[in-house]
Amino acid sequence: MRAVSNGIFKLEKALxxxxxxxxxLAMVFDIFFRYFLSSPLIWGQELALYTFVWSSFIGASMSIKTREAVAVTLFVNKVxxxxxxxxITAGLLxxxxxxxxxxxxxxxWITNPTILLQRSVTTQTPMIYMYLCIPVSLFFMTIHFINWFLESLRFTRAGKVME
Known part of the structure; x- marks a missing residue:
């Protein structure tokens, strides 16, 4: 499982x-064309939005892998x-x-026919491309959580302290 999680992490970094x-670049082109050439790009804002959402969801999954996700450890640190x-093991499970x-x-949700038929307003791109970031990132997160859970079991059996 560690190898799969590491492979997914490499893919996430590349993405x-x-x-x-x-x-x-989409934002720079959109600003340049809008304000300097007075000819706004139709696709600039949409591409910037899509890439922002995808990178945010992928980044959330990466934070699970690198164990940098937000956590409240006030109680756990005192036991x-x-x-x-x-x-920690129960929480990871x-x-x-x-x-x-x-x-x-x-x-x-995304396999619902009404979602599959949705298109963006400006470029008429199928919205499924935007919505796919949710199950993809959740799949990656699940792999990272399972890997972390299995590691916590190994730590517990070995008598080591989880960080």
Missing amino acids: VIILIPVML SDRLRNVL ICAVFSIYILYLSIS
Whole structure:
């Protein structure tokens, strides 16, 4: 599972490395054409929005992998090492199950015929391309949570303290 999670993380990094410069260029072109050439681009704002949303969702998944997601550890830091490991492992299991459930809901949502037929206002691009970022990022998050959960089990069995 660690190899799969690491492979997904490499893919996420590559996607973000591509998406953020594309977003920046779309915004620069849109501003240049709108204010200097008085001929606004139809697709500039839309492309910037799509790449921003995709990079945000992928970035959220990356924060799970790198363990930099927001967490409240006030209580967990005040208990014994053994109880701390149990609480962290239980929390990771809950997070994994929750992300699987939300992944299921997101797939059900985007496969709805009304969603599949939606198009963007300006470029008439199918909105499914925008909405796909939700199940894709949730799938990546689920893999990262499962990997982290399995690592926490290994730590607990070895008697090490989870960080």
